[in-house]
Amino acid sequence: MEKRQELYAGKAKSVYLTDDPDRLVLTFRDDTSAFDGKKKEALERKGMVNNRFNAFIMEKLQAAGIPTHFETLLSDTECVVKKLEMIPVECVVRNIAAGSLVKRLGVEEGQALTPPTFELFLKNDEKGDPMINESLAETFGWATPEQLAEMKALTFKVNAVLKQLFADGGMLLVDYKLEFGLFHGAIVLGDEFSPDGCRLWDAETREKLDKDRFRQGLGGVIEAYEEVGRRIGVKFS
Incomplete structure (x- = not known):
């Protein structure tokens, strides 16, 4: 699967298109914000921690029969998700x-x-x-x-x-x-x-x-x- 151009950048994550129209790459950044973006800071390791934490939780939910967009980890800070x-x-x-x-x-x-x-x-x-x-x-x-x-x-x-x-x-x-x-x-x-x-x-x-x-x-x-x-x-x- 080929990661392509950025589709969207949020407060702490970025979303990229891929060569599969039904799949995206979700990238967790170190950026952190609160109070509608009024307080911002980059926290080292945050992207990695949240990416792996999210993958773990999504897999637990899937095992319980809850449909999620998560598919697989791609790197320390990236995962592949369904395009919703x-x-x-x-x-x-x-x-x-x-x-x-x-x-x-x-x-x-x-x-x-x-x-x-x-x-x-x-x-x-x-x-x-x-x-x-x-x-x-x-x-x-x-x-x-x-x-x-x-x-x-x-x-x-x-x-x-x-x-x-x-x-x-x-x-x-x-x-x-x-x-x-x-x-x-x-x-x-x-x-x-x-x-x-x-x-x-x-x-x-x-x-x-x-x-x-x-x-x-x-x-x-x-x-x-x-x-x-x-x-x-x-x-x-």
Whole structure:
């Protein structure tokens, strides 16, 4: 397979076309950003860590029957993925109150959420990824009711798999976001799953082991990502 021109460059990843119209190369860069790009920094090893972390998680999800766009690792920072027609709606599950939920509702950080909450956000950086609902998604043509129902079902299936995986490593899966797309008409999990897009706490100490370390200036960002990986069995070399 031949890697060709860049198709898209996001905040931390770049996407390249290939000689296969159904396949792309996803490159994880060392770039890190927060607060809609207002805080930026390059963190050594981040691209490698997130690429291998994502591959491990995607393979676990595939083994559990969840369709993903991931196909194979290509290098330390690259992987081959299916080319999806992305749906511009992010699915967010929260198992524990943290982040924007705490700010919006004034609830206490760390409160267990039973049952877990499910939220939808429009993927639009310029508008700050506003919260939406199923009605808005349908009305504006961002997703059909059938697609939304499948996305929700898959998002909770991911929750069941990953909550247990991280619990086995002594961690709490606080919350996470997922993005989906269409591959030959079928709903498939896209983008990535790494500590960049979820919150993970140590189950005993509640130490933050995710991107909040970067957002809050706690330091040791990549070291925390690697610690999470080691606890669940990711091999970084």
